[in-house]
Structures are given as C-alpha cells and as structure tokens.
Amino acid sequence: MQLAFDELGTPLRDVTFVVVDLETTGGAPDGGNITEIGAVKVRGGEVLGEFATLVDPGVPIPPQIVELTGITTAMVRSAPGIEQVLPAFLEFAAGAVLVAHNAGFDTSFLRAACAEHGFTWPKPTVVCTLKLARRVLRQEPRGRLSYRLSSLAALFGSGTTPNHRALDDAKATVDVLHGLLERLGPLGVQSLEELLDYLPDVTPAQRRKRDLARDLPERPGVYLFRGPSDEVLYVGTASNLRRRVRQYFTSSDSRGRIREMVALAERVDTVECAHSLEAAVRELRLLAAHRPAYNRRSRNPGKVWWVVLTDEPFPRLSVVRRPRDGALGPFTSRTRAKATADTLAGIAMLRTCTARIPASGASGSPCVLAELGSCGAPCAGAQTVEEYRPSVRLVSGLVEGTDATLLSRGADQLTELATARHFERAARRRDELAALLRAVGKRHRLTALASVAELVAASPDGSGGWELAVVRHGRLASAGVARRGVPPLPVVDALVASAETVLPDPGPLRGANPEETALLWRWLTRPGVRLVRTSAPWAEPLHGAGRWRSWLDAADTAATLEAAGKAAGAAG
Structure with missing residues (x-):
C-alpha cells in the first residue's frame, strides 16, 4: 500500500535513536536487578552522546553472572542505585526511539524499575534489532546465519565487539541498526513510520485501518477504540494521539487480544489532554466507566x-x-x-x-x-x-x-x-x-492528600514552561499548561476558577478513587514539581510510617539477600 504524501512521516535520517543495553543479576524483571546501563544516542549516523553507569542492585551478583559479564559485587558496591540512575537515563532518552537487541528484555526491566520506584514509563516507540534482523535477513543462507548480537556485529563489520558489558554492546547494536537500515533503503523504507510498518505479522486488513488515525490530533490525550455497536473496546493514553493510534495498524503486536480488538474496531475517539497526568487520570476514569473488554485493567476497576x-x-x-x-x-x-x-x-x-x-x-x-x-x-x-x-x-x-x-x-x-x-x-x-x-x-500518604481541599502544583515541561494541576480532595479537578514565555499565575487563576467542584464524602479518602489519588501523589512528589498554593498544609502524620522508612529499607534489603541466598543454594 503506497503512503500518501502527508503520511510519509519522519525521515529516518531525522530520527533520534537511543540504543540501550542492560546487564542484570539474571532472572525475570520482578526477581532480577539491573547492574549496568549503557546507551548511545544517534541521529543521521552521527553519535550525539553516550550514557554509561554501573548500578548497585542491592543484592550479591550470582557467580555465573560474574563469569559472564565480569561485573562483581565489589565493583557495584559504590555505584548509585537504580532509583538514582533512572531519572538521568529517562532524561537522556526523552523523545527518542528506543532501540535494543531483544528489546523486550531490556524494556521489561526498565518498566519494572520505573513502576517499583514511582517513575512514569514514557512509553517510547521501540525498535528491536533482533526482530528487525529476522525480517531483513530472512533470505540469508541459514547455515551461516545467527541472530546473536555478536554474529550480527561481525556480519555488519562493527567496530566494537560485544562482550556483555552494557556500553560496548550498545555500540555494537548501533552498528547493527545502521547495517539493517542500509539494507532497507532499497526496499523503500525511508521513514520511521515505514520502518514500523515493515515489521512482520501485520495483515493487509490491519494496514487498511490506519485511515482511522488519519485525522487524529498530534497532542497528548486518551484514545478509545469503538466496535461495531459503538461499544468501547479499548482505552489507552498517548503523548501523541495520532502517532500512537497509527502504530496499532502499522506495527506488529504479539498480544492476541490486541490483534482481535483492532480487527473489530470501526472508529477511534480521542480526548485531548493538557499533559500526561491528565491523560492518565482520564484513562482511569474511562476504564471505570466503560470497563472495555480488551483492557486487562478494566476487569476489576476500583476493587479494593x-x-x-x-x-x-x-x-x-x-x-x-x-x-x-x-x-x-x-x-x-x-x-x-x-x-x-x-x-x-x-x-x-x-x-x-x-x-x-x-x-x-x-x-x-x-x-x-x-x-x-x-x-x-x-x-x-x-x-x-x-x-x-x-x-x-x-x-x-x-x-x-x-x-x-x-x-x-x-x-x-x-x-x-x-x-x-x-x-x-x-x-x-x-x-x-x-x-x-x-x-x-500508603494510608497516610493517600489520606494526607485527600484531606487537602485544594492544592495547585506545577511541573517543568522540559521546554521552559509548566504543566499545571489543580487537585481537590485527592482528585484531579483541572489541568493546563503555561508554555515558555507565558506568565503561569494567570493560567493558574483561570484553572482554579474553572476547576471541577469536588464535595468530599465520608471515609479516609473523602470518596476519591485510591488509584487516582496514588497517581496524583506520585506526580506531585516527582523531582522538580512545585506547590503553587494549598488551602491547608499538605503533610503526613508526625507519628506515621515515614519515621520507619530506614527500618523498612533495611528489612527489604535483608529479605532480598535472604531470597538470593536461597536461590543460589537451590541452584547449587
């Protein structure tokens, strides 16, 4: 299917890629821990920057992992924890397409770390060089073809030999990515959208439905897939509604329920939002209101x-x-x-x-x-x-x-x-x-926020402006932005004047949805967020759990070490 001129998208030479590799203690994301992050930022074949750091996983590194990577427990003992590294990495990768070899592994660890430490996973566009290599090189003679990073690096003449160290493996993956893109050029793949469209298992019927995304805004918000009877099939959020929804029709998604949902979809509605916080809150509310069949989170909304x-x-x-x-x-x-x-x-x-x-x-x-x-x-x-x-x-x-x-x-x-x-x-x-x-x-955090009749906060938007939120009794009452150069206080006054009226109900959360209040608390406590005004002091109880955080950290560390010891004993 030939793309129209206005659908050609972003030329690959103008796309910023952040190629990342992780080293871990092994195991699944909920049981393993990151020990090293390496990343290279490239655009148009030029290296724009590098990111590399060891990470203290908080647990001993198993001997088999030490043998594989050369990273020892002593090496990471003075390294920062992942909660310190994540903000810097997310800033380094902001706005870029994330690339990794076997990207599902690396992104699953990053998502799990974000969830554990209260950071928002930005849901970047992801390109997996392993999947791409299998698609591009399928005509190669099978007898001498391997999709391991070391083999692909040798095939494309990489200047860096992969050695299970994060930065070197990321550098090798950069060369593999460029080699694969060079082979795609003669096939007419010239833009990011065409690259995503080239991924396997996208049916012609699925591609034809991309017209559903043609007129959507390129703004943050919430999207709703609707079925033959106008029922809501699926609800999601996006920083760019048009680009995100289009991905459902131009890129492969191995989740069977999503493929089935796309096949049923006949319309996509959107709700534009001021910023990602408003989008996340509206998503929660729409999930509770519609309980769409294809959202896992809608099965038991608000069930606590x-x-x-x-x-x-x-x-x-x-x-x-x-x-x-x-x-x-x-x-x-x-x-x-x-x-x-x-x-x-x-x-x-x-x-x-x-x-x-x-x-x-x-x-x-x-x-x-x-x-x-x-x-x-x-x-x-x-x-x-x-x-x-x-x-x-x-x-x-x-x-x-x-x-x-x-x-x-x-x-x-x-x-x-x-x-x-x-x-x-x-x-x-x-x-x-x-x-x-x-x-x-958790009770003290959420009830403290829910007890405040009105709270106004501002978060830097990364471009010299501010993302603004009005919170009343643990619920988002209004949201807006003050772009760079726009005085923020008049915008705040307008948002407060037009904010939703919230009448508190009985109970510890004054009637608020616990998930929404927790989402607001995480946003409000992010680095850089400032309180503009509050109707009453926002503080947790003096004799609450806050004083016991160091004890809890020590208990969690002891439990983790104990689990690691049992796992090592079982493996031995």
Whole structure:
C-alpha cells in the first residue's frame, strides 16, 4: 500500500535513536536487578552522546553472572542505585526511539524499575534489532546465519565487539541498526513510520485501518477504540494521539487480544489532554466507566479492600469493601488485607474470633491465641471493656498516625526472636511488620492528600514552561499548561476558577478513587514539581510510617539477600 504524501512521516535520517543495553543479576524483571546501563544516542549516523553507569542492585551478583559479564559485587558496591540512575537515563532518552537487541528484555526491566520506584514509563516507540534482523535477513543462507548480537556485529563489520558489558554492546547494536537500515533503503523504507510498518505479522486488513488515525490530533490525550455497536473496546493514553493510534495498524503486536480488538474496531475517539497526568487520570476514569473488554485493567476497576475496627464493645479487625473513617488501606488483594489485619491484631492483642461478646462479658472457653499470649481472652471473661480499650486505641492511633507504639512493639518482638535464635520466626515477623508498615505508609500518604481541599502544583515541561494541576480532595479537578514565555499565575487563576467542584464524602479518602489519588501523589512528589498554593498544609502524620522508612529499607534489603541466598543454594 503506497503512503500518501502527508503520511510519509519522519525521515529516518531525522530520527533520534537511543540504543540501550542492560546487564542484570539474571532472572525475570520482578526477581532480577539491573547492574549496568549503557546507551548511545544517534541521529543521521552521527553519535550525539553516550550514557554509561554501573548500578548497585542491592543484592550479591550470582557467580555465573560474574563469569559472564565480569561485573562483581565489589565493583557495584559504590555505584548509585537504580532509583538514582533512572531519572538521568529517562532524561537522556526523552523523545527518542528506543532501540535494543531483544528489546523486550531490556524494556521489561526498565518498566519494572520505573513502576517499583514511582517513575512514569514514557512509553517510547521501540525498535528491536533482533526482530528487525529476522525480517531483513530472512533470505540469508541459514547455515551461516545467527541472530546473536555478536554474529550480527561481525556480519555488519562493527567496530566494537560485544562482550556483555552494557556500553560496548550498545555500540555494537548501533552498528547493527545502521547495517539493517542500509539494507532497507532499497526496499523503500525511508521513514520511521515505514520502518514500523515493515515489521512482520501485520495483515493487509490491519494496514487498511490506519485511515482511522488519519485525522487524529498530534497532542497528548486518551484514545478509545469503538466496535461495531459503538461499544468501547479499548482505552489507552498517548503523548501523541495520532502517532500512537497509527502504530496499532502499522506495527506488529504479539498480544492476541490486541490483534482481535483492532480487527473489530470501526472508529477511534480521542480526548485531548493538557499533559500526561491528565491523560492518565482520564484513562482511569474511562476504564471505570466503560470497563472495555480488551483492557486487562478494566476487569476489576476500583476493587479494593480495607481493614476496619468493628463497632461493638470488644472490637475486632474486619476486612470490608466500603471504608469508613479510621479504615486501614486500600489493599488490592483481600488476602493481603486479611494478612495485615492478622499481623496488627497479633501485635495489639486484639481478639480475632467473630463471636458477639456483650459489654457485660462472656464465659466461653479461651482459644489457642489466649494460651499463646496473643489475646486477652475477653470471650472467656478475662478482660473487661475498659481493660480491652487500650489495645483498640493503639490500633486507631497507628492508623491515624498519632501513635506508633505498635510498630515499636513489633520491632521489639522481632529483636527478641532474633536474640533467641528463632531465625525463621524472626524472618516471618520481619516480613509481616514490613507489610504492615507499607500498608500504614500508603494510608497516610493517600489520606494526607485527600484531606487537602485544594492544592495547585506545577511541573517543568522540559521546554521552559509548566504543566499545571489543580487537585481537590485527592482528585484531579483541572489541568493546563503555561508554555515558555507565558506568565503561569494567570493560567493558574483561570484553572482554579474553572476547576471541577469536588464535595468530599465520608471515609479516609473523602470518596476519591485510591488509584487516582496514588497517581496524583506520585506526580506531585516527582523531582522538580512545585506547590503553587494549598488551602491547608499538605503533610503526613508526625507519628506515621515515614519515621520507619530506614527500618523498612533495611528489612527489604535483608529479605532480598535472604531470597538470593536461597536461590543460589537451590541452584547449587
């Protein structure tokens, strides 16, 4: 199919590519860790810059990885952590097409690292030289053809020999990329769009549907694929709506459900947004409103659980779907909510039985928890309401951030177990306490933001201007931009005047969607974001989980080292 003149897109000579390679400790992205990042930025055959750094993975590097890469634990001990490296790499790669050999491996680790440390993955256009080589070189004699990076580097006469070090492998991949592009030139592949269109497994019917993207704006926003009955099939976000939607019809996507969705799609609607934050929020709201069949995230939108104290003379902790003031959460899993409730009840010595106990007391038989000293046995009349009440107050104080006694008590129990050399029980208690800390910390972060009636913030847009957001009770009420040279404060005043009115509901998040509030919190706490004004101070509780972050970091490190040791023992 011949492209029209206005569809020719960006000539390859004008495309900025960032060719990246990672070295890791091995394993999957959720179990392995990055040890080195190397990247080369090129345009028109010219090298514009290089990025290279070792990364401290926080765990020992397995011997087989040391043998493969030559990177030892001692070499990375003084290197920065990935949370320090990511902002610099994302800035280096901003706006560029990301290239890697077996790109799915490298991008999966980068995406996982972004998710773990609260950075937004920019969803760049990605070109995989492995897939491209298989497409371009399929006519080569099979007996002497290999798609390994070392073989391709030799085939194209690369000046750098791959050696499992990130920067050298990235340099070799640059030469492979240029060699492949040279072979594509005579085939009429002259633009980035044509390069993406050249990828395999794109059916003629899929290509014909690219007209659905022809008139879409080249602005950030949300897109909605609609089916034969005008139903919403899929919702997504993009920094450039036209370019992103067009990729569904011109590039290969191995996900079967997406291919099926594209085959059904008959129209694409868009909602233009001021910036990526507004787009992400609108995506969440549209997913909840339409529950499109082809979005995995729409299966259980807003399905969260909370832990609350029951309203009875001898309260216990219960897992519920609808929170009220004083609830701990949110939890995305009922199992996690129940585990946290059990941990908290054990430390506070609250009862876990479900029997109704009258205020006058009961005369039943105590359960095994009472025999173990984990419960005061009010079910057996061993505690009065007055004697039971301090435990309830401690739980409420921890949840509200006014009293951290239970955290100290849990840490003391952990120390006692370790001192007594009950190491397995100590490890379990450490992990339980860490999970409790994370839950309490999340609750404090989100409720602190949701309690502010109005907050206005500004983030640098990278071009001398500002991205602006008005947040009311944990919800995005208005969004806009002040471009370079435009005074931002008049824009702020206009956004505040036109912002959505938000009336708070009862409950810890004032009725806000937990996922939206968490998204706003991550954006507001990014480096460079400034608070323009707030209706009330935005702060987490003084006696909250924030004071325990160093303890939590140490616990997470210990758990990671323990897991790595077990894995090494199993491998040996």
